Amino acid sequence: ANSTWAIIPAKVMEAYPAGLSQRAFGSGPFMMEEFRGSERIVLKRHPNYFLNPRPWLDEYRIIVITEGSSLLAAFRSGQHDVNGAFLSKADAELLMESDDYIVDKFPSLFYPVIHMKMRPPFNDIRVREAIDLALDRDDFINVIWSGEGLYNGPIQAPQVKWALPQEELRAFYRHDLARAKQLLTEAGFPDGFKTKMKLPQLPGAAVVGDMAVLIKEHLGRVGIDVELDEVELGAFITSTILPGNFDLAFFPNLPYAEPDRPLSFYHSLGVTGTGNWTNYTNPELDKLIDAQAEEYDVEKRREIILQAQRMILPEHGPQLTLPSSFAYAARWKHVHVATAVTSLGLEPLPDAGPFGADVWVDNV
Template sequence: MVRNALRATFLAAGAVLTAAAPGASPALAQVLELAIDQSPAGLDPHIITAFASFMVVNGTIYEGLTAIDKDLRVGPGLAESWTVSPDGKSYAFKLRPGVTFHNGAPMEAADVVASLKRVMAKEIASPLASRLAAVESVAAPDAGTVELKLKEPSAPLLTSLATLAIVPRGFEADKDGLQKQPVGTGPFKFKEWQPNGFIALARNDAYWRKGLPKLDGVKMNIVPESATRQVGVGSGQYAMLPNIDAATALQLKGKPGVKLAETLELAYTLIGFNTAKPPFDNPKLREAVNTALNRDEIIQAALFGAGVPGGPLSPALKDWATDVKEFSCYKHDLAKAKALVKDSGVAQPISVTMTVLPRQDIKDIAQVVQQQLGAAGIKVELKTPELGQFIQDWRNGNFDLFASTNAGSPDPDDYFYRTFRTGGSTNVFKYSNPEVDALLDKARANQNPASRKAQYAQVQKALACDGPIAHLAYGQLFTAMRSNVTGFEIMSNRSLSYLADTTAGK
């Protein structure tokens, strides 16, 4: 229910007027018009990997037992409280009373158990499965309580649970039902999806956070052309362009009626190596690539200077990230890179293919990387498939190299364990390093913050120069809004959960 709103037309704010819901108090119904650059590749929260999908469902349609706020702190979500056993191997979560799914069914412990088991199921093949690797069993002693038994203590568990959406029971073996018809507990419920047109979300009138959401709905218009999005927010056709790159933000800076929010994001740009086949099964060649890369040049040329060179963890994670100055291969040295190529023993000339995420900033990055590696004696052919094919090739390890951007997390384990541990659920590189495996296992079970930080510092050092990823940069993330949009907070993990708090005045 939108309170204290005047009945008016909000075209200037990029909102549209709709009829108030039956039974709602007299108020203006605002549907906030957004413009996003890509159509999502499915909406199942346990299967999706693309940012375009994540942005639609995370914190808007779906919620987890815990939640992450704008300061990356973990707090209550669908669980209002929890207790942990002294040995750190048992968690009991007390669920919020009165929470319902968008289909009207009550959210109960059985739904939580089914959701977590779905993530862990081999048949579902969720990329999030590694986040529950320490879980031995999940049970519901009653409708309001969920108990997790762990094989060993798991320091990142509470953070991980914020990323695992709770869905209605009955989808445990269903890989298709939620892809186009998501059903969650969040502030907005799914209304309509017109492929390559828009996704419409409607207000959840039964939302458990009283007084929220303040909007009647959100319409996410799919507008691939950056210039069209820019004109739209400038004219008031769109109220918001969420999570835009530096090039778009630069064009909008100072435009009348438009304001920018920004933050250093957790997501990073990268070049990924297939370590299961030549030539990048050779760690010396992976080190050569890292040494040939000029990250400052990449940031200036492709990100318009809005970013910082990045290692395995974002500098935004001040409690965890190792300064890139400590990684020898991060100092651009073309002569050394050529020597490493020669010392690798890989037959020359070296010719490989790089699969590129179909997003403009990643295309720009790929072109700069292509030139830099060419100068070191590694000829790179660029291939840019459509998004669905890119994701399929990525999941199947069908690449020599790929250029992309990956999400980060407030806790290193959420990224490291699934990505770099042998058999990890997003270890598409087929990377295996017993030293890294042992460190990740120890750090996951470690309840001491200081020694855990030291272990992750060792992991970063092991991964930086000859791991399966050449980390490039962490960019500034921007959201452009009409000046009368209030209450929205930009989040470094790209979540749009603060749309629940957002309004657009005259």
């Protein structure tokens, strides 16, 4: 199950075989009133919503601003009730100083990942291990996350039930430039090599570019000269990641709240069932990933998942996970939401309806 998936009547899918990118159907609390994708999206209250009298809002208006600082400025000036901009620790602390805002802090399920295509030179485990050793994860935490960060294994740290312990990850992910250079020499690259790393252009999240620059700096210390190639987001997904059109790619994986999807990146069949985009295959690992998906006993499943991750780590790929940090959500104090902070982020309260159904505002 995934909270971003919606139930759509079969007759709707049959009526619109080309998809619903420009049409809105579903069973949610709001109905599409206006869609101007590059400007705004206006949602109106569903008068026949099955959880009537919910939703409490008459209108839900989404304003599209792609530049992060402008988006944050619009929130602070009162043009927006809820912040939609990426908030750094410094941004959040500044908002916390005011009684006008409510700011929630929670572990982020987004986790930065380097994807490696399993072809020369990255099909050589010595090269992959050298890259792993060249990455200074503590530097990543200090520079990118202002000193607040968690190490990630194949399953991100906030999934505490399924993730490997922090002490185990910190012991495994050593930073050793001398050993990295030795491994590159053994692999036939005593002077390093040049490569290109593709990443998406995300104007509203400059932190992605900052992370890529730091990766380039770390790998440069062992002679790996990385050229950064920014690709428009849509083209990155359709023409880079999904078809595996890269040698190196950098992209924060989505905030999965369950273990099956993060593990599927390492399965021979990938997330789509037709093959993964790195060309990585490990039949023994496939068996473990399949077994955990079929296991109903929670503790038995947990042991299988931990075993799978411990098999993945010494492979040093095809994905190398980097530390993540905390996320911040901010809203004006007149906005009320039925959520609570958990290890998996902001989660709906047990008696809350679907997203948006239990949001209300004071008269202002």
